Amino acid sequence: MTMLSYSLKVKTALPWTRLCYSGRRCMAHVANIAADDIPTGDDQPFKVSIAEDSYETYNLEPPPYTLETTKRQLKQLYHDMFTIRRMELAADRFYKEGKIRGFCHLSIGQEAVTVGIEHGISREDKLITAYRSHGTTLMRGATVKSILGELLGRQEGISHGRGGSIHMFRENFFGGNGIVGAHVPVGAGIAFAQQYHGNRDTVTVDIFGDGAANQGQVHEAFNMAKLWNLPIIFCCENNKYGMGTSVERSSAMTEYYKRGQYLPGLRINGMDVLAVLAAMRYGKEFVQAGNGPLLYEYQTYRFAGHSVSDPGTTYRSREEIQAERRHDPLSVLQEQLAEWGVLSKEEVKAIEKDVRSKVDREAEEANHMPVPEPRLDVLFRDIYVPGSEPLQRRGRTIDETYY
């Protein structure tokens, strides 16, 4: 008890930003890398080091502090993060123009988590996430056009205008999910199916937020996953706020990576895409080796509000946001790559220009996609698997009953 109250006291005494990020931003990555270690070819593998303060562990050996990569991959990481950023900004613009209805949760600031996870696994691995899912959908292979088209409610949107911001699916991607915490056991079920099929090549990545971490069924999923040794990595994407409630105001214990109790845990600097990537590779190997589930916590920050309708300033200070913006995952990576001579300022500009025009073009195309036709057959399509539909479905009136 003394220990507990002591640690709580210390925690509240320190501003959390300092606690979480103290000393993290040093360019320790570069220190061990001599310029002549970097190969000239885009596809020649080489090793970069990960900052020592990137990880905190719980009943787990830390991942190796070096990451084997290539120049091509490093460039791709920047490319992908910047694409998500631009796509989210395009969504923001559409929303402000009144073209997007309902929800629109932007992940600006959290790109390193999304991109690092995807680059640490393969397309065959299964992934399920919560409602902040535009970037994840993109990383799972969807096009910018199909995502923005969905946000705009178009027939050619990825879910044909049936799902909107939260509900987008793809092969091996089981959606954005809208009920906070509920998709966590669903993810355990996906891992269960992998185990059932005897599939040892892939794992399931089950992403949820710090807000969801307090849902009872999240812990039910932990229990069954450990009990049955399911091949799953639970990933708590801690952006410090569940809507407008800070982690300190919602959670009795904010070290989410320890909340699996019997699950080995790892806290990762979620603003550093390389740390995320290295942790993900490590986690996948750990789980594939039959060691059972892991609980990861990514410490990240949402620069935008909870959703587009939230200015995000009533429950946190502008100073705090400004301070966090200094750790923007895009500039963190950009500085590293410049330092290593992997990506010059000119090359960065070229990538950004290319991405900008591509996203703008696809946004424009999405904007011109037709909306679903207001017909009964369109309205009632896909409620049931084709061929197994009921004989009739009722519309608003008996005359609108669809047969």
Add this chain to the structure above:
Amino acid sequence: MAAPRLFRPAARLLPSRLSSTPLLPNFPRVARAPSILCSRGYASEAGAKEVTVRDALNEALAEELEGNEKTFVMGEEVAQYNGAYKVTRGLLDRFGPKRVIDTPITEAGFTGLAVGAALAGLHPICEFMTFNFAMQSIDHIINSAAKTHYMSGGIQPCNITFRGPNGFAAGVAAQHSQDYSAWYGSIPGLKVVAPWSAEDAKGLLKAAIRDPNPVVVLENELLYGQAFPMSEAAQKNDFVLPIGKAKIERQGKDLTIVSLSRCVGQSLNAAAQLKQKYGVEAEVINLRSVKPLDVETIIQSLKKTGRLMCVESGFPMFGVASEILALSMEYGFDYLTAPAVRVTGAEVPTPYAVGLEQMSFPQEDTIVNQAAKLLRL
């Protein structure tokens, strides 16, 4: 959409409100052969044998587990304990722990897990010890399972079966007696069946497991031990009943009684009493499927008898009976010769004391008396 509707099943029954010659309520009644006293016509079939609902369900599960590697049974006490109600008896021994899985007491968790397995391509059979406990996890049945195919624009199916006892059970009070037919029946994306006889149980459960959509199978604890004759056809392992088709259990010309689950048996007994006491021939329809609802069979019968009564054990407000009465207004108003009535559970949390409990659910005499009143006997 107006023109093609005329050629579609239920719409053919839709009377035109603009017709200059409105249909008279006293439409001609077809003379019928006396209804078979014992409504279970199949009893006389050669090769029929008596089977309990429990064994029929067990047989259906075993056959589907045998025939489809993707199916597995998951729930509390389904494996080593052989099922809280012994429906899964022997399945662990036969199919092993990979296919018959005991879960912790964690409804939200294991329902979500089963749905996830279905999304990933398996065909889980998720057992609830009773549907009362599924209230812990109804979010997964509705939000995670029923809506996903539509929300994904048709790319993410969810082939899952939820099953377990539902509704009235004797002496277990309010938290263990609720009927959820109307709850699940109202959800687009779900299919809901409620078997009564052993044939229903086997045919509908097998259909549910094979259906590529999420299907809720609402069984009844009190029926598990009841034996019904099972035809030779139904004993075969390819016996499947269509979901969405009701069965006329007893032919009649004077009154249509629409019922489901355990109330079908009560309605049949009530119909026999009506015949005995008043010489009245009641037609008894066993809904079998709550969603989709077999509107055509109900309305055809209503057209024939001119009178409609719905018997169910759910709460009266916004229930299955309410829906059927509403449909009778929309499709059968001009054929009714008396206002349609419903016999339902009472609007009360189920009491424990036996006398009060009896007052909370339809009894045979409740049905008989209400029918007599409807028929002005």
